[in-house]
Amino acid sequence: MKAAARVAGLTAMLAAVSVAVQLHWFSGMRPVTGRDLIVAAVLAVLFVLVERFVVQLPVRRGAHTLTLSEIPTVIGLVLLPLPLLAAARVLGGLVGLAALHRQPVGKMAFNLALYLTQVTVAGLVVSAVAHGADPLSPLGWAGVFVGTFAADLVSIVAITAVIAMHDGSQQWWRMLSSDVKELLQVPVVLLTTTLGLVTAIVSREQWPALALLAILAVVIYRVLAAYWQQTQGHAQVEALYGFTRSLNGSAHPDEVARVVLDRARELVRADEAELLLDGGAGLVRMRLAGRDEFSSGATTHHPDAWWAPARDGRAVLIPETGMAVPVALDDSTGVLLVREPMADIAGFTAEHHRLLEAVAAHAGVTLTNAHLLDRLRQIGLHDALTGLPNRRLVLDDLREALERRPETGVVGVLLLDLDRFQEINDALGHVVGDSVLREVGSRLQHLFGERATVGRLGGDEFALVIPSAASAEAVLDLAYEVYRAVVEPIEVGELTLSTPASIGVCLAPEHGSDPDTLVQRADVAMYAAKNARAGVRVYQAEDDRNTPRRLALMADLRAAVEQNRLEVHYQPKVDPASGRVIGAEALSRWFRADGTVPPDEFILLAERSGLIRTLTRNVLDTALAACAGWRRDGHHDMTVAVNLSPQTIADRGLAEDVRVALLRHGLPAAALTLEITETGLMADPTNSLATLETLRGIGVKLSVDDFGTGHSSLGRLSELPIQEVKIDKGFVRDLTTTAGRRAVTDATLHLGRALDLLVVAEGVETREEFDYLRAHGCGAVQGYYVSRPLPAAAFTAWLADRPARSYLAA
Known part of the structure; x- marks a missing residue:
C-alpha cells in the first residue's frame, strides 16, 4: 500500500472513531442554549486565530505544530457540551487551514x-x-490537565505514524519515544491549559478581564516563538556536530554522499537533495528524495x-524551489543542491543558506578524504606501474572464481x-625496462582482459x-595465445625489443582448490618451462x-658466490695442426656436501637471483690469475676464455671490470677471450653491439659459443666485432659417420675462413673426430680426447707434462 493510501486510512479511522463517540455523546447532551451558541462561535473564531499564531517544531522529515489551541479547547471543555466544542474546533480549524495555510x-x-x-x-x-x-x-482542573495531556499525546502518536508512513521507517516505536521525549522537555501544555482554565473562570466571574488574558496570550506566544527559535538554533548546532561525527565514520564516497544528502535535507527542511561532482568528461549525480530513495549515476547533461x-x-x-552551494574538493568541483522546502517552512531563508554552506564545507573535506582513501585502496590493490x-x-579474484x-x-x-628482462634493465636502464613492463601489461589487458583477470x-x-x-x-x-602475444616485438622509442617468456599453467580442481596452492604450483610450472x-x-x-x-640451492649459492667458494676448472684448447696448447676455457664448478650441482642449474639460478655479475667477476679474476701464472711458468702465449651470461653482456660496467682485472694481473688484453652464446648474442645484437665494440677496443678477443644451435643471421654475424666461433659439440660428435653433422661442421669451417675467424670445435672425444x-x-679443438676440465693445480701439472703427450701420432 502506498504512503498516501495508508495516511488516508489512518485519517478515516480517526474520524470514524471520533464521530461515533461524538454521536453517542450527542444522544445524552443537555439542551443547547443561546449562550452556548455564542460561546461556540467565539471559540470557532479563536480556533481560526490560533492557526495564525503557530510555532513549528521540526521532527525528522515532518514537524509538530505547537499552537495556543489548548486555551479555547479548555474553555470549551468547561463551558460547552462536547459535540458543540467539537463542531467549533472542526469549523475553526477548517477555515484556518484553508485560508491561512492553504493546505492540500x-x-x-x-x-x-x-x-x-x-x-x-x-472530553472523554x-x-x-x-x-x-x-x-x-480542583477535581475538574485535574481532569482538564489530564485530558489536554492525553490529547497532545494522541497528536504525537498520529503525527509520528504519518511521518513513518511517508519515510518507510521500520522503527516507529523508537521514533515515537524520541518524539515524546523531545516534546515533554518543555511541557507547554501545562502553561496553555492553566491559561485556559483561568480564562474560563474569568469569563464566568468577570468577563471584561478577558482583554487582559488576551494580552497575556499574545505575550506567551511571543515568548514561545522566541524560545523555540533559540532552541532551534542550538538544535542546528547540535545537528551540525552530529553531522560531522556521522561523516567521520564514513569512508566510501557513496556512503559519505548519502550521509551528506540526508543531513542536508533534514537541516534545511528540504524534500530533495542532490550532490553533483564534475569529473571533467561529465557529471556524477547523487540524489536523495522521498522516502530515502538514493540514486547515483553519471550524466553528460549539465544542469540549469x-x-x-x-x-x-x-x-x-x-526562487521558491531550492538553493545550490559549492562543495570544495581537492581535485574536482562539486555542488550541493536542495529542492522543495517542506510544508513546515514558507521557503528557504538566509539562515538555511548558511546551514547548507556549513554542510557543504564539511562534506567537501570528508569527500576529499574519502576520495583519498578510495585512491589508497586502489593503490593498495593495483600495481602502480601498470x-x-x-x-x-x-x-581475491582467484578465490572468488x-x-x-x-x-x-x-x-x-x-x-x-x-626471460630476458634483467638484460633490458641492465643494458638500457630502468626507464626502458618500465616501458617494456607497461607495454606487456597493456597488451595482455587489451587482448585478454575480457576473458581473464590480468595482474x-x-x-x-x-x-x-x-x-x-x-x-x-x-x-x-x-x-599459447598469451605466449605468442608476449613474444611479439615491442617498440620503445627507436628501439625494437624482443621479450620471450616462460608460462606456467595450473588448473583447478586438478592441481589444487585454494589460491595460494594454485599460484605456487603455477610458479613451479613456470620455472620448469624456463629450465626446459x-x-x-x-x-x-x-x-x-x-x-x-x-x-x-638459491640460498646456498648466494653464500657460495659472495664468499667466492665456487671452483674454476680449466679445459685445454689445442691447435690440431701442431698439437700445441694455445689456451684453456675456464669453467665454474660447484661442489656441495650432497654432490655436484650441474652448471646449467646453478648458472640459471645465478641469473634469476641477480648473482651472475658477481659470479662472472669472481671467475674472471680467478681465470686471469691462473693465466698469469701459466705465462710466468714459460707458457707465454697461453690465453684463457671466460663464458659470459646474456645478462652480463648487457651490463654496461662489464668493459671496465675487464680492463681493471687485466691491469691487476698484468696481462695483455689478447690473453683473454670472452665467449658469448649465439642465442644470447643474437637476441639483442643492436644493444649488445656497444658493449662488444668497447671490449674489442680494449683488445679482448670475442667468441660466439655453441655456434649453429641458435637462430643467428649470418649477415648480422659478419657485422659483429668477433674473432672466433665455436662449433657446438652436438655437431662434432660422430661427425665422421653422420653426414648432416659433417655438413654443418664443414660449412662453419668455410664460414670461418671466409670471415677470417678462428674456428674452435668443442666436444671432441675420439681420434677420428680430431683427425677430421x-x-x-x-683452428683449435677441445674435448675429452684432449683432456677433461681440470682443477687449477691439476691443469698446471698437466700443462707441465704436455710434451710427453702427443695428439699427432698415427
Whole structure:
C-alpha cells in the first residue's frame, strides 16, 4: 500500500472513531442554549486565530505544530457540551487551514480528523476523571490537565505514524519515544491549559478581564516563538556536530554522499537533495528524495543556470524551489543542491543558506578524504606501474572464481615471467625496462582482459586468472595465445625489443582448490618451462619435487658466490695442426656436501637471483690469475676464455671490470677471450653491439659459443666485432659417420675462413673426430680426447707434462 493510501486510512479511522463517540455523546447532551451558541462561535473564531499564531517544531522529515489551541479547547471543555466544542474546533480549524495555510485536501483532512480526535479524547478523559464534578473545581482542573495531556499525546502518536508512513521507517516505536521525549522537555501544555482554565473562570466571574488574558496570550506566544527559535538554533548546532561525527565514520564516497544528502535535507527542511561532482568528461549525480530513495549515476547533461555560478564558488538561490552551494574538493568541483522546502517552512531563508554552506564545507573535506582513501585502496590493490591488479587482488579474484566454479568447469592460472628482462634493465636502464613492463601489461589487458583477470605480481611476473573455462585444453590454448602475444616485438622509442617468456599453467580442481596452492604450483610450472626452454608448461607433480631443492640451492649459492667458494676448472684448447696448447676455457664448478650441482642449474639460478655479475667477476679474476701464472711458468702465449651470461653482456660496467682485472694481473688484453652464446648474442645484437665494440677496443678477443644451435643471421654475424666461433659439440660428435653433422661442421669451417675467424670445435672425444678437424683446417679443438676440465693445480701439472703427450701420432 502506498504512503498516501495508508495516511488516508489512518485519517478515516480517526474520524470514524471520533464521530461515533461524538454521536453517542450527542444522544445524552443537555439542551443547547443561546449562550452556548455564542460561546461556540467565539471559540470557532479563536480556533481560526490560533492557526495564525503557530510555532513549528521540526521532527525528522515532518514537524509538530505547537499552537495556543489548548486555551479555547479548555474553555470549551468547561463551558460547552462536547459535540458543540467539537463542531467549533472542526469549523475553526477548517477555515484556518484553508485560508491561512492553504493546505492540500489530503493534509487538511488528516489535520481536521486529528483536531476532532483531540477534542474527543480530552472530553472523554475529563468526564472520566471529574465524574460530573464542577469543571472549575480542583477535581475538574485535574481532569482538564489530564485530558489536554492525553490529547497532545494522541497528536504525537498520529503525527509520528504519518511521518513513518511517508519515510518507510521500520522503527516507529523508537521514533515515537524520541518524539515524546523531545516534546515533554518543555511541557507547554501545562502553561496553555492553566491559561485556559483561568480564562474560563474569568469569563464566568468577570468577563471584561478577558482583554487582559488576551494580552497575556499574545505575550506567551511571543515568548514561545522566541524560545523555540533559540532552541532551534542550538538544535542546528547540535545537528551540525552530529553531522560531522556521522561523516567521520564514513569512508566510501557513496556512503559519505548519502550521509551528506540526508543531513542536508533534514537541516534545511528540504524534500530533495542532490550532490553533483564534475569529473571533467561529465557529471556524477547523487540524489536523495522521498522516502530515502538514493540514486547515483553519471550524466553528460549539465544542469540549469544555477550550475555554472555554484560550480565557480557562489551560492545560488533558486526562487521558491531550492538553493545550490559549492562543495570544495581537492581535485574536482562539486555542488550541493536542495529542492522543495517542506510544508513546515514558507521557503528557504538566509539562515538555511548558511546551514547548507556549513554542510557543504564539511562534506567537501570528508569527500576529499574519502576520495583519498578510495585512491589508497586502489593503490593498495593495483600495481602502480601498470595499473593492473596486484598479487592481493589477483588472489581475491582467484578465490572468488574458485567459489563460483561450476561443477564441470575449470579455473586456470597462468604465471608468466619475461626471460630476458634483467638484460633490458641492465643494458638500457630502468626507464626502458618500465616501458617494456607497461607495454606487456597493456597488451595482455587489451587482448585478454575480457576473458581473464590480468595482474602483475611484481618484477617481470604477470598472472592471468581464467575464471571459467570449458576444459583444460581451453586454458592451454589461451596460454599459447598469451605466449605468442608476449613474444611479439615491442617498440620503445627507436628501439625494437624482443621479450620471450616462460608460462606456467595450473588448473583447478586438478592441481589444487585454494589460491595460494594454485599460484605456487603455477610458479613451479613456470620455472620448469624456463629450465626446459619450453615456453609453456602445465604443472606436473614431479616439477614440485625440485622446488625445495631449488630454494635451498638459491640460498646456498648466494653464500657460495659472495664468499667466492665456487671452483674454476680449466679445459685445454689445442691447435690440431701442431698439437700445441694455445689456451684453456675456464669453467665454474660447484661442489656441495650432497654432490655436484650441474652448471646449467646453478648458472640459471645465478641469473634469476641477480648473482651472475658477481659470479662472472669472481671467475674472471680467478681465470686471469691462473693465466698469469701459466705465462710466468714459460707458457707465454697461453690465453684463457671466460663464458659470459646474456645478462652480463648487457651490463654496461662489464668493459671496465675487464680492463681493471687485466691491469691487476698484468696481462695483455689478447690473453683473454670472452665467449658469448649465439642465442644470447643474437637476441639483442643492436644493444649488445656497444658493449662488444668497447671490449674489442680494449683488445679482448670475442667468441660466439655453441655456434649453429641458435637462430643467428649470418649477415648480422659478419657485422659483429668477433674473432672466433665455436662449433657446438652436438655437431662434432660422430661427425665422421653422420653426414648432416659433417655438413654443418664443414660449412662453419668455410664460414670461418671466409670471415677470417678462428674456428674452435668443442666436444671432441675420439681420434677420428680430431683427425677430421685437423685435416679440414679447424683452428683449435677441445674435448675429452684432449683432456677433461681440470682443477687449477691439476691443469698446471698437466700443462707441465704436455710434451710427453702427443695428439699427432698415427
